[in-house]
Amino acid sequence: MTVYLDYNATAPLRPAALAAMTDALATPGNASSVHGPGRRARRLIEAARDQVAALAGAEPAWITFTSGGTEANNMALKGLPATRVLVSAGEHDSVLQVVPEAERIPLTADGAVDLDALAAALKEAPAGTLVSVMLANNETGVLQPLSEVVALARGAGAWVHCDAVQAAGKIPFDMAALGVDLLTLSAHKLGGPQGTGALLARPELPLNPLLQGGGQERRRRAGTENLAGIAGFGAAAETAREEHSEMQKLVELRDHFEREIKVMAPDVKVFGVQAPRLPNTSCVALAGLSAETQLMALDLAGVAVSSGAACSSGKVQPSHVLTAMGASPQEAGAAIRVSLGWASTRDDIDRLLAAWGDLYRRSRAA
Structure with a gap:
């Protein structure tokens, strides 16, 4: 073995996620339909939204379900009308390759983003500057100094995006307490299904959708929701929160x-x-x-x-x-x-x- x-x-898929997905797969309704099966599908999605919100310390209304962390990172970095983007040099490729012209802030020898270099880069930040720094590095596990990053960004009037894909389910955190504007999650990193993720964004942000063509996800992501994936995500998030x-x-x-x-x-x-x-x-x-x-x-x-x-x-x-x-x-x-x-x-x-x-x-x- x-x-x-x-x-x-x-x-590996958590048993609770598998059970939730099996139940959802037996539900024939489209969550946008108003009949009984559609309303049941909607209830499953909203229950999962509550579960994911509880894991991340966020409001359910902040959550947009996506096809995974990569799409969520793309939504954050392409959806905002950013005039300048700063990213840490240790970000995942789904951040680095989305905005290849972004300014890269170096890392220290310990693997944390260099706060002095970030402060220098933010000294003359134009309106619409976006800073993207992950919560935990996927390769080394090093936790990034997010509170300091947010403080520097706020002082410069910049938005902050945080890729929390690797941290979710492994350490407790609270998006509201972190003070970030956008946060990325992925189901399969915490025992949910592959192909499901979420972007958490404060509702006042001028965030434009990547996908258009329907009113799903509060008009932030068009397309029929992945009901089974979202249900599994919710169950995995709840189990992970209980087992921190x-x-x-x-x-x-x-x-x-x-x-x-x-x-x-x-x-x-x-x-x-x-x-x-x-x-x-x-x-x-x-x-x-x-x-x-x-x-x-x-x-x-x-x-x-x-x-x-x-x-x-x-x-x-x-x-x-x-x-x-x-x-x-x-x-x-x-x-x-x-x-x-x-x-x-x-x-x-x-x-x-x-x-x-x-x-x-x-x-x-x-």
Whole structure:
């Protein structure tokens, strides 16, 4: 049986999400119809909206359901009439590639956005400036200083977008308390179905829809809603909110992995270890042992981990995040990401360590 340790790519579907989706798939109504089946479909969508809002500390009316985090990021970055866009250098490609001309704010060696550089960039910010900084990095797990980012942006009169895809379900947060204007979520990162996400946006924003042709989602996203996906998203969000304390227990497993791999190979580098991190994420590298070699060997041993983000058509390539943190090409090309989740166990970590240890000894004997 495969040991699955790639939750930051996608989490296994939670039983509650599967049950909610099965129930929704048996509902024939279109949520825009006024008859009984249509009204039932509408109730399922609005119940899910409440569940997602509760997870994110937001008002249900702020939520627009989308096809995933990528679409939500596109909505945020293309929907606002921004005159200038600032993004952290560690953002996901679904932010970086949406506005390729955006100014990139560097990262510190610990993986956090450089606040001094952001402050300097905001000194003469024109009206309509948009700042986009994620809540937690998908590769290193490093938590970004959002309260400071928001304070700097507010001082310059700028909007703030936060990609919270990796943080949701792993740490508690409150969109209202964060003070951001827009926030992105994705269902499959927290145990919901793939192909469903949400953009949370304050209603006063001049946000133009990407998709037109219908009045769905308060006219912010046209098209018949993905009823089963949204229902599953809601159920996963509710379960994740109830189990936030369980996620904190993953710190013990993550630290056990990092401690033991350092015993086997003292030269292993753990990225972001000095910074606040998600409880489930570890990014490690041993220069000279390529990520591709590690992934293939671990896969053959029945252990699934990843290298960087899982949005590059299966390609293994050096991480732009680690490069922005000052990692050498050798380190960036050797990094693997271990990400735990709701079904992870100590035995999973021990099997990973055994398989990695075998690879390490073979590499040194060659």
